[in-house]
Amino acid sequence: MEGKIKRFREMIKEKKTIDSMLALLQWDLETQAPKGGYKLLSEMIGELSLRSYNLTTSEEFLEILTELKKQKNIDEITKREIELLEEEIEKIKVIPSEEYKLYSELTAKAQGIWEMAREKNDFESFAPILEQIFNFNKKFIEYRGVKDDIYSEILNDYEKGMNVKKLDKFFEELKKEIVPLLKDIKENKRDFQKKIKFQVSEFEQRLFSEEVLKYIGFDLERGVLSESAHPFTLTVNKDDVRLTTRYLEELPFSSVFSTIHEGGHGMYEQGVAEELKDTILSDGASMGIHESQSRFYENVIGRSKEFWCGVLGKSKFKYDKLSELSLEEIYKGINEVSPSLIRVEADELTYSLHVMVRYEIEKGILSGEYLIKDLPKIWNDKMYEYLGVTPKTDSEGVLQDVHWSCGLIGYFPSYALGNVYSLQILNAMKKDINIEGALERGELKIIREWLKEKIHRYGKLKTPKEIMLSVTGEELNPVYYIEYLKNKYKNIYN
Ligand SMILES: [Zn+2]
Secondary structure (H helix, E strand, O other): OHHHHHHHHHHHHHHHHHHHHHHHHHHHHHHOOOHHHHHHHHHHHHHHHHHHHHHHOOHHHHHHHHHHHHOOOOOHHHHHHHHHHHHHHHHHOOOOHHHHHHHHHHHHHHHHHHHHHHHHOOHHHHHHHHHHHHHHHHHHHHOOOOOOOHHHHHHHHHOOOOOHHHHHHHHHHHHHHHHHHHHHHHHOOOOHHHHHOOOOOHHHHHHHHHHHHHHHOOOOOOEEEEEOOOOOEEEEEOOEEEEEEOOOOOOHHHHHHHHHHHHHHHHHHHOOOHHHOOOOOOOOOOHHHHHHHHHHHHHHHOOOHHHHHHHHHHOOOOOHHHHHOOHHHHHHHHOOOOOOOOHHHOOHHHHHHHHHHHHHHHHHHHHOOOOHHHHHHHHHHHHHHHHOOOOOOOOOOOOOOOHHHHOOOOOOHHHHHHHHHHHHHHHHHHOOOOHHHHHHOOOOHHHHHHHHHHOHHHOOOOOHHHHHHHHHOOOOOOHHHHHHHHHHHHHHOO
């Protein structure tokens, strides 16, 4: 048996090495590569994906898994790895290898096409490849023998146990609370944001972003911050975690919050226990839990008054202009509710409505109700219905997010789940820590350590449900999130 375990670990090591190489290619593709390089890079990604596919579905690997499964005294980590690998294999072995490779190449190529289409406001040039991506996703699910409710199956891949029925109910509940609150606020409209809109050079914003990462506890010795059209986090391994942000000279807080958001993801990846490093459990439990960490830092922490009290009082980094503003002006400025076109710039209240637009569109395309060519209009109509705004161009409408081009269909609901989880986590944390005090004193380490102890270190060893139950004693529960929004905005808008 020891021989089998040894061989199992070797194969996992190989699988992880391929994943790390894929991550590096992806990183290059999205940050540095010139347009001329996209074609070769996509081919390389396709080739490596095929290698990973062949390894994972090889007879030798399947045999080892079967053997190991029979063992009674297998350790907890290996046991969980086998469980997850079996799920993964079940899903990919039904896909013909050639199609698997083609799809990997396609999504790599699509990112360049999306970027260009967004730049030129040209949805038509993106539509054909988008259609192919959706079709592939549909086909891959059908290979599993699923014919109806394809979207539920996709959602379950991102968040185990999730389906359309649950999410419909969840979004309905959010909509019921958020839309009237939004209406009240609109009637009481203020221009808090005016104060925090000023010109700051990219260079200064970069310095601020790096400092704020250090401040919240992201380890820049084991990570790096770069730039991309759409901010993201990418893990080569827990000692090499890469983040991006984007700098808009007129909106100096935009990069700050993007950076804090990605920093939240990054600290999760960095905080996984050392013993999980060479296993397939070395990243986050699910995308919903991952987003709970990023949204926790971005909003619950980053948009709190106490956080800025700490930043202004203790830290050496700040935009010069901030000294002319009061804490109250900054706090209200970064929390103004203003229905906007762009999801990543959205305030906390309207954010989940942006997610809902995408959720309904994905659902409609996969059920055959919507056609790709009609997406710009469908998008604009939904934006008007929920947020009361209409994009003037597709670049600030249907073309704004990178996700679909990467094949991340079904990812968006993770953001809304993350919001809800993050408030449940806050509620639990409050019982152990004086969070306000820690933030005012600029002692963010205690917060990161708490999250590391309760969530980060487990990686994928626990399921999302197990994590939520052990940390908060409850499964997904929107009550805390809704209460938080009501209290926060009642306070800001009197
Ligand atoms: Zn995120």
